[in-house]
Amino acid sequence: xxxxxxxxxxxxxxxxxxxxxxxxxxxxxxxxxxxxxxxxxxxxxxxxxxxxxxxxxxxxxxxxxxxxxxxxxxxxxxxxxxxxxxxxxxxxxxxxxxxxxxxxxxxxxxxxxxxxxxxxxxxxxxxxxxxxxxxxxxxxxxxxxxxxxxxxxxxxxxxxxxxxxxxxxxxxxxxxxxxxxxxxxxxxxxxxxxxxxxxxxxxxxxxxxxxxxxxxxxxxxxxxxxxxxxxxxxxxxxxxxxxxxxxxxxxxxxxxxxxxxxxxxxxxxxxxxxxxxxxxxxxxxxxxxxxxxxxxxxxxxxxxxxxxxxxxxxxxxxxx
Amino acid sequence: xxxxxxxxxxxxxxxxxxxxxxxxxxxxxxxxxxxxxxxxxxxxxxxxxxxxxxxxxxxxxxxxxxxxxxxxxxxxxxxxxxxxxxxxxxxxxxxxxxxxxxxxxxxxxxxxxxxxxxxxxxxxxxxxxxxxxxxxxxxxxxxxxxxxxxxxxxxxxxxxxxxxxxxxxxxxxxxxxxxxxxxxxxxxxxxxxxxxxxxxxxxxxxxxxxxxxxxxxxxxxxxxxxxxxxxxxxxxxxxxxxxxxxx
Ligand SMILES: Cc1cc2nc3c(=O)[nH]c(=O)nc-3n(C[C@H](O)[C@H](O)[C@H](O)COP(=O)(O)OP(=O)(O)OC[C@H]3O[C@@H](n4cnc5c(N)ncnc54)[C@H](O)[C@@H]3O)c2cc1C
Numbered sequence: 001x002x003x004x005x006x007x008x009x010x011x012x013x014x015x016x017x018x019x020x021x022x023x024x025x026x027x028x029x030x031x032x033x034x035x036x037x038x039x040x041x042x043x044x045x046x047x048x049x050x051x052x053x054x055x056x057x058x059x060x061x062x063x064x065x066x067x068x069x070x071x072x073x074x075x076x077x078x079x080x081x082x083x084x085x086x087x088x089x090x091x092x093x094x095x096x097x098x099x100x101x102x103x104x105x106x107x108x109x110x111x112x113x114x115x116x117x118x119x120x121x122x123x124x125x126x127x128x129x130x131x132x133x134x135x136x137x138x139x140x141x142x143x144x145x146x147x148x149x150x151x152x153x154x155x156x157x158x159x160x161x162x163x164x165x166x167x168x169x170x171x172x173x174x175x176x177x178x179x180x181x182x183x184x185x186x187x188x189x190x191x192x193x194x195x196x197x198x199x200x201x202x203x204x205x206x207x208x209x210x211x212x213x214x215x216x217x218x219x220x221x222x223x224x225x226x227x228x229x230x231x232x233x234x235x236x237x238x239x240x241x242x243x244x245x246x247x248x249x250x251x252x253x254x255x256x257x258x259x260x261x262x263x264x265x266x267x268x269x270x271x272x273x274x275x276x277x278x279x280x281x282x283x284x285x286x287x288x289x290x291x292x293x294x295x296x297x298x299x300x301x302x303x304x305x306x307x308x309x310x311x312x313x314x315x316x317x318x319x320x
Numbered sequence: 321x322x323x324x325x326x327x328x329x330x331x332x333x334x335x336x337x338x339x340x341x342x343x344x345x346x347x348x349x350x351x352x353x354x355x356x357x358x359x360x361x362x363x364x365x366x367x368x369x370x371x372x373x374x375x376x377x378x379x380x381x382x383x384x385x386x387x388x389x390x391x392x393x394x395x396x397x398x399x400x401x402x403x404x405x406x407x408x409x410x411x412x413x414x415x416x417x418x419x420x421x422x423x424x425x426x427x428x429x430x431x432x433x434x435x436x437x438x439x440x441x442x443x444x445x446x447x448x449x450x451x452x453x454x455x456x457x458x459x460x461x462x463x464x465x466x467x468x469x470x471x472x473x474x475x476x477x478x479x480x481x482x483x484x485x486x487x488x489x490x491x492x493x494x495x496x497x498x499x500x501x502x503x504x505x506x507x508x509x510x511x512x513x514x515x516x517x518x519x520x521x522x523x524x525x526x527x528x529x530x531x532x533x534x535x536x537x538x539x540x541x542x543x544x545x546x547x548x549x550x551x552x553x554x555x556x557x558x559x560x561x562x563x564x565x566x567x
Contacts, residue, residue: 014480070458075449075452094445096477096479099461103453105453106415106530111530112531113531132443140442143534145529181487181488184485188482194480243482271440296547297547298547298549308553309556312553
């Protein structure tokens with residue numbers, strides 16, 4: 001059986017978990033077994049709906065202590081659940097919580113692990129999982145040599161598949177160790193899609209000259225319904241908040257569309273965005289390295305091009 | 321307080337990524353090696369900051385790797401580690417590395433273990449989490465802030481779309497990222513002192529790997545950028561809608 005861990009935050013199921021289920025369901029089909037989900041704690045969402053993404057059953061460890069995240073506790077509970085249910089593969093989203101617990105679960109299960117997988121395993125000979133390495137600059141195919149396996153999948157690498165299934169929900173009794181971590185505050189940026197979950201991202205670099213010029217970028221983001229990001233010097237100079245910094249030393253993202261405005265395309269920047277499906281580069285320098293990594297390019301002054309693009313998008317939306 | 325800082329050697333961020341021996345090995349030809357930026361800029365410097373506030377803090381460094389990791393570990397000593405341990409194991413299986421570090425950690429009875437959020441070569445982000453299971457200690461990942469007050473700590477970690485702050489007690493394992501500390505450059509005095517700081521070599525004790533790398537691939541080259549006239553943004557919108565189908 002393929003067991004998929006459902007990540008929750010503040011009693012809401014994370015989007016990345018839906019993709020993990022779709023991936024787990026496709027793998028289960030390939031292995032001729034079932035895909036079942038594991039939920040720790042309680043959520044506001046309708047749990048049976050997880051069937052839409054391909055889970056036939058949801059096992060719920062119904063203990064509200066599990067609504068706040070503690071890596072040590074969660075890993076213990078997941079490993080015990082996986083043993084009790086006889087899971088042969090355990091799937092996680094490679095998001096913040098998945099990264100914190102999947103390796104610990106693998107230790108407890110004596111399972112080999114591949115983190116950051118970007119495709120379904122090849123299972124005709126052995127069990128080989130492809131993952132991104134060198135910050136997206138290459139792929140490695142890694143064989144897992146243990147009977148039980150753990151995989152965490154990169155966000156937005158497989159896609160969410162929605163059907164019309166419904167899952168049965170069953171209570172699972174697993175001992176929950178006492179947490180010795182007390183969460184004292186949670187600070188969320190209101191009303192924004194987290195950058196790692198965004199499908200459209202508009203990003204600005206030093207070419208925008210200063211924080212006072214961000215208006216044109218924010219207007220474009222608003223017209224598109226996109227999240228905003230920036231290059232490292234921009235966040236280092238406090239033109240934009242640190243959580244917007246993408247690249248090798250910032251967030252690694254893989255949106256469907258990444259629009260880079262006034263960003264040169266240094267290798268460390270590309271490392272954070274090169275898994276984007278479509279890249280648009282707006283830069284006044286035709287020699288900017290970013291054009292080599294782009295699908296569409298506009299050689300021009302951002303201060304003219306960006307407002308024109310915003311107007312064209314609004315026009316196309318209005319006219320549709 | 322005793323702190324163990326995990327140090328990994330990675331290729332420089334601008335290194336050419338190429339593979340050798342039928343795409344089964346990373347091509348190390350001409351590659352410059354650095355301390356993994358997350359280990360250096362955030363975990364090591366954070367440990368140094370803690371020591372600057374409290375001189376009784378001892379900073380031990382551990383690296384799992386061959387003799388070629390020694391220049392890296394000397395640099396980490398120059399920045400401010402007190403002593404270092406190199407486990408002579410060249411495995412790139414995360415579990416093997418984590419088990420070697422866990423053995424050192426058990427022996428040293430550390431109050432705090434710091435790792436980077438991930439390494440920039442294999443991006444596994446696994447060691448801290450594995451240590452959590454191997455040592456049965458609290459683990460807080462992707463931390464951007466850490467305060468130590470006696471035996472209790474306050475840690476802020478990244479969550480999707482924000483930050484979460486928690487309190488717990490030592491011992492603990494923390495993986496560090498941007499925000500934790502500011503990058504430093506070793507000074508001459510540090511470099512001189514590092515030459516005589518103890519660097520102990522321990523033989524490998526773990527040999528069974530759970531995974532094996534079959535081969536590497538480079539992403540297919542982009543087919544080339546399609547340039548759009550800056551005076552015709554309607555065309556760019558059309559391409560994004562009809563060709564790329566992303567909006
Ligand atoms: C170890 C290491 C890690 C790093 N990690 C990261 C990382 O995670 N993320 C990151 O982003 N960087 C990172 N960097 C820094 C990186 O090397 C680059 O310095 C940085 O990405 C450059 O930012 P930029 O493109 O905004 O600025 P610049 O390189 O200064 O580029 C500005 C661009 O704007 C263009 N421009 C100027 N005016 C206009 C205009 N009016 N209209 C249109 N275009 C205009 C210019 O032609 C130029 O291409 C790292 C560096 C190192 C050494």
